[in-house]
Amino acid sequence: MATRSGALPERPVPFPARLPEVVWRAGVDLNPLDVRDQDDVRWLESLVWPEQTHRLERLRGAVRIARAEPPELVRGDLNATVRQLVARSPEGATPVVFHSAVLSYLPPAAVEDFAATMRTLPGHWISNEAPATLPAVARQLPDHSVTSGRAAFALALDGRAVALTGPHGQSLDWLGA
Ligand SMILES: C[S@@+](CC[C@H](N)C(=O)[O-])C[C@H]1O[C@@H](n2cnc3c(N)ncnc32)[C@H](O)[C@@H]1O
Numbered sequence: 001m002a003t004r005s006g007a008l009p010e011r012p013v014p015f016p017a018r019l020p021e022v023v024w025r026a027g028v029d030l031n032p033l034d035v036r037d038q039d040d041v042r043w044l045e046s047l048v049w050p051e052q053t054h055r056l057e058r059l060r061g062a063v064r065i066a067r068a069e070p071p072e073l074v075r076g077d078l079n080a081t082v083r084q085l086v087a088r089s090p091e092g093a094t095p096v097v098f099h100s101a102v103l104s105y106l107p108p109a110a111v112e113d114f115a116a117t118m119r120t121l122p123g124h125w126i127s128n129e130a131p132a133t134l135p136a137v138a139r140q141l142p143d144h145s146v147t148s149g150r151a152a153f154a155l156a157l158d159g160r161a162v163a164l165t166g167p168h169g170q171s172l173d174w175l176g177a
Contacts, residue, residue, distance in 0.1 A: 024093060026074060028085060031075070035067050035070065055168065079113050082114070083117060086122070086123065095121070095123030097126070098126040098127075102129070104129065118159075124158055127159075138154065153167050162174065162175055
């Protein structure tokens with residue numbers, strides 16, 4: 001992933017030396033799309049703006065990967081399902097719950113419920129959301145990153161803000177340890 005220079009001081013992104021071994025994947029959505037379904041893929045492709053061919057290529061690459069190793073798809077509300085899903089992760093594995101651009105669709109009380117659940121579950125919680133959706137994360141951000149008007153998400157690990165990101169994964173400004 002590329003980093004972007006800007007108002008924030010440049011900090012090296014601590015890229016891991018190796019990728020984690022992923023032993024099980026599951027995803028939940030109110031309306032999950034299946035990469036094995038051609039209509040679902042065409043719908044996703046139609047959401048990419050016409051001139052953004054790099055995003056189309058990235059989407060098609062992701063579709064190829066997901067087709068080779070399809071995750072288990074669960075239809076439902078994240079608050080109603082996340083606890084049971086995490087409990088199903090294989091013994092000895094570290095569950096990691098990741099979400100991006102999802103919590104802003106929930107009422108604040110449901111976001112609070114979800115954050116409270118995540119604080120009690122084993123493993124790790126990685127959130128990539130508009131800062132306003134998770135106030136506890138927003139409070140840790142440098143002031144100018146929220147007020148500059150730049151479209152940026154906050155990436156947090158276990159509720160600790162670690163980076164500002166481009167909403168479509170196009171940039172990563174590391175905030176430090
Ligand atoms: C903007 S899309 C983000 C999709 C994906 N995470 C990404 O970054 O490309 C928001 C998604 O959240 C899902 N969603 C909204 N409310 C939800 C809920 N309560 N439980 C599960 N999924 C929900 C929607 O169905 C939609 O697919």
